[in-house]
Amino acid sequence: MKEPVGWIEDILGALGLHGNVLGVVTVVVGLAFIFGALFFIARNMRELVAERVERSFNRLLGRSSGLIAMTLGLIVTMTVQSSSITTSILIPLAASGILTLENAYPVSLGANVGTTITALLAALATDSSEALTIALVHTLFNVTGIVMFYPLPFLRNVPLRLSRGLADLAVTNRGAVVGYVGGLFIVLPLVGILIVK
Numbered sequence: 001m002k003e004p005v006g007w008i009e010d011i012l013g014a015l016g017l018h019g020n021v022l023g024v025v026t027v028v029v030g031l032a033f034i035f036g037a038l039f040f041i042a043r044n045m046r047e048l049v050a051e052r053v054e055r056s057f058n059r060l061l062g063r064s065s066g067l068i069a070m071t072l073g074l075i076v077t078m079t080v081q082s083s084s085i086t087t088s089i090l091i092p093l094a095a096s097g098i099l100t101l102e103n104a105y106p107v108s109l110g111a112n113v114g115t116t117i118t119a120l121l122a123a124l125a126t127d128s129s130e131a132l133t134i135a136l137v138h139t140l141f142n143v144t145g146i147v148m149f150y151p152l153p154f155l156r157n158v159p160l161r162l163s164r165g166l167a168d169l170a171v172t173n174r175g176a177v178v179g180y181v182g183g184l185f186i187v188l189p190l191v192g193i194l195i196v197k
Helices: 004-012 019-048 051-062 063-081 083-097 100-115 116-124 129-151 153-172 174-196
Strands: none
Touching: 004 174, 019 083, 063 083, 063 100, 083 100, 100 129, 100 153, 116 129, 129 153, 153 174
16 A cells, blocks of 8 residues: 555656655755744735724733733643644744734743653553652753742743744745754754763
């Protein structure tokens, strides 16, 4: 039986793309579809959602120092077992102006704690105390970060200021952002691996 995406390989293979080149082209095309979909979602949400809904959404999430927003992020992530899905919901809401950055931030923090539930459930399914220890460390790391930084407004605003600065830089100089992401998520870990070896 042919794989579900075998037709993509056939089309790209007919263009002379094979091996690693085929993989790279497939990833690039996939990313292009993702970014295109996010663009259209954000644009359509802005047109379809009324201003009254926008105000009530921000008012709901702005209550109780972010606890409701964190709880919402936690529950949604626990339900779908993926913080990526929660974050993917937030991106078009924030991009279309429906949700402010200050209100999206605690939802994202709640999602980071919610995503640890998957590891805890997997650890509980084993008889290994080591697995449970690692899962609890993962959970405590995320909870401790929130408890240390979120309650203090001057510390809470540091990630918001940094993200706004990076967004402004991305608008004016996309190459710098690509360099930042590549340096932070590729070069720096490779340097760390080489140092440890």
